Amino acid sequence: MKTYGELIRELRIKKGIAQKNLYENIMSKSYAIRFEQGKHEISFYLIHSILNRLGMEVDEFLYIYNGYTEPKIEQFYSEYSLKGNANDIEGLKAMRNLYTRSPMTYQNQLWIAELNARIDQLTYFNQYGEFSKQAITAESLQTIHHYLDQIQTWTLNELRFFANTLDFIEYERKSEYFKSILPALDRYQNFQRGHPVICTLLINEIHEFIMANELAMADLFLVKLDAFSNTIETMFYRNAHLYYKGMLLIASGEPDLGRPLVKEAIQLYESLGYHHQAQLADTFFKNLLQR
Incomplete structure (x- = not known):
């Protein structure tokens, strides 16, 4: 595998950037030569500075470094x-x-x-x-609970794990986790790559709130979902926002307003090929109507 320096040399040459222009005020010429030969490692701070001059995000650089794999x-x-x-x-x-x-x-x-x-x-x-x-x-739940109980700082990895295990956890325990999670969500408002993770988390929790008849909390989280699903990249989650907006209206005693929104969202899932998602959404919709 190439070193970071060897890959940066390859990218620099392909972009037509002179070595002097890339490394000026970052490192000496002799050190830059040895770095590009794979004979020196440098700090993340310096790599970040170099990538800025290359016009490349760290995520993309690591994607290329790992052989174009995630x-x-x-x-x-x-x-x-x-x-x-x-x-x-x-x-x-x-x-x-x-x-x-x-x-x-x-x-x-x-x-x-x-x-x-x-x-x-x-x-x-x-x-x-x-x-x-x-x-x-019980074994699976114990492993999941043990991990969540140890979390001190919620980064995207922990938020994603929680989002994917949310519906396995009892409501009372889940509420405790959310007290520590809420402050972390706003910190990721401007980090677009994290929005799908947070949207998934919000959707799962909105569903739980509606089914538990915690409608004020569902409305609060629906507002947050609106803020995190307002780009083209989060269009799938925008449809979920439409669906749960309708579900909340139904749960709040306004079925005539909610039903058309829910049915529109389910039809969109079907049209886009999310057949299992459409089936789940229809099942939850019917369960809510029966309740």
């Missing part, structure tokens, strides 16, 4: 989300088998617990037509 954590959640949203239980089991055969690091244990919980949940849903926390094994 980091392992991004690969996991991309595949997990794709298979989970498609109700692909066999695909989730294949993922679990892969991580079970890998070295049993703490991160792999967490991912296996997530996969087991989602497999249990979807299996129960396919059989009975509803989600149930009781379908998830």
Whole structure:
């Protein structure tokens, strides 16, 4: 594998940037030569300064450095989300088998617990037509709770883990987690790459609030979802905002206003090919109407 310096040299040459122009006031000519030869390492601060002159984000640089592949954590959640949203239980089991055969690091244990919980949940849903926390094994829940209980600072990785395990956790315990999470959300308002993670978290919590008849809290989080889903990149989450806006109206005693919004959102899911998402949304809608 190339060193950072060797990759920067390759990118610099392809961009037609002279070595002097790239490294001036950052490092000496002799040090720059040895850095580009892979014989010196430098601090992250200096790498960041160099990438600014190259006109490149750190995320893209690392993506290229890793052979145009996402980091392992991004690969996991991309595949997990794709298979989970498609109700692909066999695909989730294949993922679990892969991580079970890998070295049993703490991160792999967490991912296996997530996969087991989602497999249990979807299996129960396919059989009975509803989600149930009781379908998830105590072992998986214990691993998930232990990790969440240890968190002191909520970064995107922790927020994403919580978003994906939110519906496995009892309401009272979840409320405690949210007290420490809320301040972290606003700090990511201007970090566009984190918006899908936060939107997922907000959607899952809005759903829980509506089903628990905590309508004031659902409305509060719907406002936050509105703020985090206002770009083209978050269009999927914008449709979820439409859906839960309608669901909240129904739960608030205004079904004639809410029904058209919910049905429009479900139809959009179908039109865009999110058939399992449409099925879930329709199931929750009917459950709310019955209640």
